[in-house]
Amino acid sequence: MRTLVDNAALDAWLARVLPAREARVEKAEKLSGGAIQESWGLAVRADGSVRQLVLRRDSEGTIAASRSRKDEHRLLEAAWAAGVAVPRPIAFCEDETVAGGPFALVQRVSGVGYGPKVVRDATLGGDRAALGRELGRQLARIHAITPDAALAAVLGPRPADPALAQVAHLRESLDALGANRPGLEWALRWAERHAPAPDAVVVTHQDFRTGNFMVDDTGLTAILDWEFAGWSDPMADLGWFCAECWRFSRPDLEAGGLCDRTPFYEGYERESGRRIDQGRVRWWEILAHVRWAVIALQQAGRRASGTEALSLALTGRVADGLELMALRMTPPGKVSA
Template sequence: MIDPDTLQAGLARVSARAGLGVLSGELQRLTGGAVMESWRFTAGGDDFVLRRAPSLAFMEGRPYGHAVEAALIEAARAKGVTAPEVVAVLEEGDGLGSGFVMRALSGTADPKVILACDDPDGLLRQAARDLARIHRLRQADVPEGVPVMDYGAAIADLKAQFMEAGGDRPIIALGLRWLEDNCPLQVEPVLNHGDYRMGNLLVEGSTLTGVLDWEIAHFGDRHEDLAFGRMAVWRFARYDRPALGLGSIEDYIAAYEAEAGVTVDPLRFRFWTIYRTVWWALGCLKMAAQWRSGADRMLERVVISRRTSEQELDLLLLLEEDAPIVERLRHVYPPTRLDHNYGEADVGELASAVLEWLATIKDKLSGHDRFQLAVARNALGMISRESEFLPLPTDSNTAGACLSGVLSLYEIGFLQSLREGVLSKVMVDSPKYPALTVALKKWAPVQEDLD
């Protein structure tokens, strides 16, 4: 993380150059931001947010930099999208690396707060409205450098990422094979936000006040953005509300169609739901590689890498719709905890002891430090639980057979074994993941107590 003195001095230079006024008060590191850092500060009596990369190395290989992203946000704002105003793009002389400064908006991006709002249906309609407005932008409306997605090339890229990460996760391999077999024809590309979901929407009460995090915007199929918001992971605690955790898919699509003047294709919607589930599974998986490389040593990286199993669970729930009915009707038995009530403390018990101690200092921390404490406790919880359950084995041979099409969900008992394996893994990595409860009710004759 950047040195506070360096950050203060750099922001003073940016503020002077952009005419924002003199800095005052303390800098505040905002919570969240699994990819970029966000800092709130005051200059000239107004509040602003600095968005920056954790390092210049972290920007290598990206299709475009922060200058293009900033111009893209401004283009969207000019078309009526509820986007923040960009007031300055970082320059080399600022000494802050790569990033830009936005005028701060009111509201919160905390999903827990937003999903408890008084009018989720009204907020869902606002979200659909802004997404439709984003999709009205064409290549002539935005700066050069924003890529146009080629569906086949995108699938091939995911496949390459999978092999680079070991190529040993059978469920992801099944997903990749399904994508290759079901890739739709190209359509006229529209601007996709790329990350349109709860966590990137700023809300005050029940009013949308900002659409954030445009770093992976690209031109492609509008169904991709729509499908991303329905993924189970972005519903957070409201699994029962498939659209952004706010309401029904039917209401979301109806509001979108009314604003956009188009008809949503259910088959394309399903394709992009599966595509984005594979995409995010691989996105989680490679977080550990980013941490190992030293490009970004944030604690969140290694913890998010263990959320891959959540996406494998979601992916299997999607893919099994195509499996033979006899295979879908096979019940599984959740793994049982291993008994370690003897001898010296094992590694899981050591982790549990530290986890319990960290809980005692929670109220002494605030801001980003408190968020990091929660992430650290999640990591220790994984270590503790991993000693209680048999881990999910990785298997490059089985994954390779899935990828080539030799092995599929038509194989007798294969779906059952995948279900048992992913249940075991998610019980270690994310025992409170809402989709786990849903899968247990669907797959297992008797549920285990997950508390």
Template sequence: MDQIAREAVEAFIGCAAGAKRARIEQMRLLAGGAVQENWLLDVAVEGGEHDGVLALVLRCDSPTAGVAISHGRAQEFALLKVVFEAGVTVPEPLWICEEREVIGRPFFLMRRIGGTAAGHVLVKDERLGGGPAVLAERLGRELARIHSVRPPQPMLDFLPWYEEAPALHLIAAHRAFLDAHHTPHAALEWGLRWLERHAPARGEIVLSHRDFRTGNYMVDEQGLTGILDWEFAGWSDPLEDIGWFCARCWRFGRFDREAGGIGTREDFYRGYTAESGRHVDPGSVRYWEVMAHMNWAVIAIQQAERHNSGVENSLLLALTGHIVPELEWEILNMTEND
């Protein structure tokens, strides 16, 4: 971010905070984020209720095209506001700027939280999060708090609404994408047909994070510090999130720890049930684990296309496309005995 953008952000924060002046003391781009950018900011604020040094994160779109189904920053900010008020552990959302003239892209600012989100670290270091059992149970409770948000929600009226079963809604979207895509994926077509034949009926509809997994939350040695990355959230079956969290593709090599690579299903389910009062049926979760591999495969194809089409030259995006065969194999493995 150049000096002009930096000064524009300072002016915006000063105005939003009702301060005499705001000065950025530190600003750097954080690693990761193929769809969005996250900038670390330390801002000295003079006057107003935020007088002092604010530790913030500025979140904005990647300069190039993102995944088609991801929310914009104004929508993600609204989601953070709703779940923050519902008691979910998230970074406190502070201010949003929708004027592109400021830095060329909409952005919002939230309080910075400590800890790490690196999946390969979290599945190995048992000191983090208070230990595997404690962390898995806490994450189950957090997910239940997210699912406590039910429609209608005036602040979330931008979320698409549909009347069919969530599973059938997802299948239709994936089939439309694959039908229009230039490269056939026979294994995914098989998986879609299996998912269609076994789709659960429409039941309870809740706010679903839709990317609730290891790598999208932060922890330190004391425990969970925040749930991150809300750009895919929407109305769905609560088991979609549970299946996504437990799916083999999100265990970062710790396949023996079926809850996100960090703990047992029993611990995760126990936390969810204790907070929500709803029993988790393992057989029903298995369906949504198949769906999780399908969802991730389609997203991976979309990510790779951003690189292959020349829209964005990115090794990360190119490598993402190479995981599709592994996801296809897992779908076939899970459905072969149908």
């Protein structure tokens, strides 16, 4: 892909959108994280002062469920307008000659986002119960987003039954991979037979978890990675956040490895005015393990194409443990406690 430093076309574009009389990228560093897309930290000198920005563009390969960078940027704009703690969106560029492909530009936010470190390092995030409540409040704000016409076009029609639609999508994804995963097939059939009845359908983040937000030593600074966002049951986001596979080294702390569920649930209920249905959350937690397993297998497929990093092959290996977890959570006849 095209270089970001000493790039006259990018410098000219930055001058237009910041705006500034002149702008120049002095430094570009590839940021860690973002297994599906590339994020680059830019130090941009604009009219004598240096601004810290992030440029987000496609990596060499992607997975089908990931939205385009243009759609993701539109979602970020809607979240910013709704008062969600996200990096401030600046502009989107469709001209592929500027930086080797379409890209979004946002203000850089300070903090740490790497999930295992956030869980392990108790100096990050401030008071963990307070962090849990704030994350609950932020999730409620996401679920309260009312799409305008442009965002509605991005999201498409609301599914009548998000639970069964997700089961069908995951089954189709497994079939497309040609993966022989009987444990995942069992879990999908179990989920289909025990799916909750349709209820509310709202805008959901669909990857709201530890590792996709940033914290400093006082608390939350930003919620990241909106590429999977779409319509779903609001309990889907709560189940994804609380799923054991996203607690890292603290499986005992059920709210993202950070705290117990109580403060997280409290923050959500107070902000949203919606009562949490714990049975629905539990069903979505079970499906979270299946979904993450399918995504991991898709990531391994990207590596098999020969265009992506070796780390994606290692990501594919986590599917085995997730499949076992899904089996343990789906005994015949009832939802496990």
